[in-house]
Amino acid sequence: MIWNETKECMSRDQIQTLQSARLVKMVNNVYHNVEFYRKKMQQMGLEPGDIQGIEDLSKLPYTTKDDLRDNYPFGLFAVPESEIVRVHASSGTTGKATVVGYTRRDIEMWSECVARVLTMGGVGRNDKVQISYGYGLFTGGLGVHYGAENVGAMVVPLSTGNTKKQLTLMEDFGVTTICCTPSYLMYLTEALEEEGKVGKIKLKSAICGAEPWTDGMRNEIERRLGITAYDIYGLSEILGPGVAGDCEYHTGLHVYEDHFIPEIIDPKTLQPVAPGTVGELVFTPVTKEALPLFRYRTKDLTSISYDKCPCGRTMARLSRFQGRSDDMLIIRGVNVFPSQVEAALLEMGGVTPNYLLVVDRINNLDTLEVQVEADDSFNFDEIRELENMTKRIERTLEQALGVVAHVKLVEPKTLARSEGKAKRVIDNRKLY
Amino acid sequence: MLIKQLSVFIENREGRLLEVTDVLAKHDINIVTLSLADTSEYGILRVIVSDPERGREVLKEAGISAKFTDVIAVRVPNKSGQLQQILKVVSEAGSNIEYMYVLSTGVNSSVILKVSDTQPVADNLQKAGFILYKAEEVYSFQA
Numbered sequence: 001m002i003w004n005e006t007k008e009c010m011s012r013d014q015i016q017t018l019q020s021a022r023l024v025k026m027v028n029n030v031y032h033n034v035e036f037y038r039k040k041m042q043q044m045g046l047e048p049g050d051i052q053g054i055e056d057l058s059k060l061p062y063t064t065k066d067d068l069r070d071n072y073p074f075g076l077f078a079v080p081e082s083e084i085v086r087v088h089a090s091s092g093t094t095g096k097a098t099v100v101g102y103t104r105r106d107i108e109m110w111s112e113c114v115a116r117v118l119t120m121g122g123v124g125r126n127d128k129v130q131i132s133y134g135y136g137l138f139t140g141g142l143g144v145h146y147g148a149e150n151v152g153a154m155v156v157p158l159s160t161g162n163t164k165k166q167l168t169l170m171e172d173f174g175v176t177t178i179c180c181t182p183s184y185l186m187y188l189t190e191a192l193e194e195e196g197k198v199g200k201i202k203l204k205s206a207i208c209g210a211e212p213w214t215d216g217m218r219n220e221i222e223r224r225l226g227i228t229a230y231d232i233y234g235l236s237e238i239l240g241p242g243v244a245g246d247c248e249y250h251t252g253l254h255v256y257e258d259h260f261i262p263e264i265i266d267p268k269t270l271q272p273v274a275p276g277t278v279g280e281l282v283f284t285p286v287t288k289e290a291l292p293l294f295r296y297r298t299k300d301l302t303s304i305s306y307d308k309c310p311c312g313r314t315m316a317r318l319s320r321f322q323g324r325s326d327d328m329l330i331i332r333g334v335n336v337f338p339s340q341v342e343a344a345l346l347e348m349g350g351v352t353p354n355y356l357l358v359v360d361r362i363n364n365l366d367t368l369e370v371q372v373e374a375d376d377s378f379n380f381d382e383i384r385e386l387e388n389m390t391k392r393i394e395r396t397l398e399q400a401l402g403v404v405a406h407v408k409l410v411e412p413k414t415l416a417r418s419e420g421k422a423k424r425v426i427d428n429r430k431l432y
Numbered sequence: 433m434l435i436k437q438l439s440v441f442i443e444n445r446e447g448r449l450l451e452v453t454d455v456l457a458k459h460d461i462n463i464v465t466l467s468l469a470d471t472s473e474y475g476i477l478r479v480i481v482s483d484p485e486r487g488r489e490v491l492k493e494a495g496i497s498a499k500f501t502d503v504i505a506v507r508v509p510n511k512s513g514q515l516q517q518i519l520k521v522v523s524e525a526g527s528n529i530e531y532m533y534v535l536s537t538g539v540n541s542s543v544i545l546k547v548s549d550t551q552p553v554a555d556n557l558q559k560a561g562f563i564l565y566k567a568e569e570v571y572s573f574q575a
Contacts, residue, residue, distance in 0.1 A: 382531070386471075408473050408474075409473070410443055410474075411441055411443055411496070412441075
């Protein structure tokens with residue numbers, strides 16, 4: 001099934017014509033409504049009229065997460081605040097949140113994109129969809145929720161946590177599709193096996209995203225639950241979940257190019273690279289009303305293909321993600337920057353800002369260990385004091401990062417100093 | 433009357449304690465007694481050495497952090513109920529024992545006490561008739 005065949009199966013010519021028209025309109029609108037971009041274009045000697053179509057896309061400036069942060073909270077919105085019907089936020093590099101906004105039409109477009117992904121995953125009006133992504137400022141829960149309602153499915157909005165209830169309702173309601181992070185689904189899989197419920201549930205598919213996962217992990221989930229698992233991709237700055245998704249052939253993520261123009265660039269030279277070459281993924285969301293961004297750098301490394309997929313869809317496909325061009329970690333679906341740890345430690349006192357993050361995946365759940373050096377001035381004569389210190393750091397980090405971290409105190413001056421390139425992260429997970 | 437104990441924070445890994453004792457041995461610093469508190473991840477080595485100042489210095493040079501902690505060395509007559517008497521004095525002084533370990537001195541036994549108010553407890557113990565070791569005495573215990 002294809003949700004919107006007219007759009008999803010357009011010829012390359014039609015896609016480019018539509019993208020060009022939408023880009024021209026977007027640039028005009030942004031120039032007149034977003035001071036940040038108008039100034040940037042003026043500095044570059046660029047006028048709206050210089051952008052005649054997608055062949056002129058590379059003339060536009062890039063946008064980064066820092067730009068969003070510098071314009072916190074609503075500085076990049078292109079519509080009056082009265083037009084905004086929803087905001088979401090994600091963690092920023094220094095603890096300041098990255099805020100995104102949506103107009104009523106943006107929410108409709110979002111629901112359309114998620115509906116396309118869900119339909120690709122075989123979800124229809126006869127399905128019962130359990131949404132176990134977090135609801136709230138995180139885009140996962142509400143984003144998928146509206147899409148699932150859009151296809152007409154019965155939505156079970158469970159959000160995260162309370163595993164026992166997740167399993168009970170999944171069985172009692174006859175849930176057919178679950179949407180959550182892949183690591184949480186692995187966790188639920190184990191819980192289902194332990195309770196001997198695998199044969200009793202009606203689950204047939206899973207739509208997983210918000211963190212990178214491997215084909216190996218997908219195959220394992222499929223084998224153990226006897227379901228088909230699909231990938232959904234997105235980021236709040238562009239939309240949230242639903243920017244792209246994969247079909248039953250698993251040949252890459254189909255990008256909804258009628259709304260988001262993808263580019264792959266060399267993260268060093270910032271020049272576009274050829275299809276098939278790995279580089280940083282860049283998006284220009286041409287139909288967003290509230291937050292239209294020029295060439296947003298996702299920092300995700302991937303390659304792109306324009307070949308037609310056996311499923312009949314014509315839109316560009318992204319290959320498996322190869323990593324990131326910055327140091328961001330995704331731990332249990334939460335974006336974590338090592339610099340956040342440093343800032344939190346400095347603010348706290350009593351410890352040096354020298355630390356090492358050790359990320360692992362144990363029993364399919366991400367674990368974060370933060371090794372912190374005890375400050376030389378700290379009086380470590382008693383275990384109790386050291387334990388209090390450890391707990392205090394753990395609380396501080398949990399507040400700053402939004403994920404639980406296990407803190408391990410290490411001897412003063414034993415972690416690498418930050419001169420030059422200190423190794424701050426050891427990631428033992430096999431994600432890419 | 434108070435004894436300067438060295439407290440050394442060490443990670444709970446193979447060979448780390450050996451490194452500490454190595455440094456002390458190389459500089460001819462005698463370990464009079466010690467106690468080791470441990471958790472799964474780190475430990476605190478509490479050690480009384482013949483020369484605390486130099487001990488701290490040489491450890492620091494070797495990249496090992498050591499802190500001074502004031503403790504009391506009190507003789508425990510080898511009779512039943514003696515330790516109980518000592519604890520009573522500490523308790524009556526309104527102080528709290530944070531840890532305690534044995535100081536071996538041949539036929540006599542002694543304990544090292546770390547309490548929350550060191551000086552007043554030391555005074556009270558003496559008033560109650562217990563013999564406290566002087567710091568120099570403790571540092572110079574040798575076989």
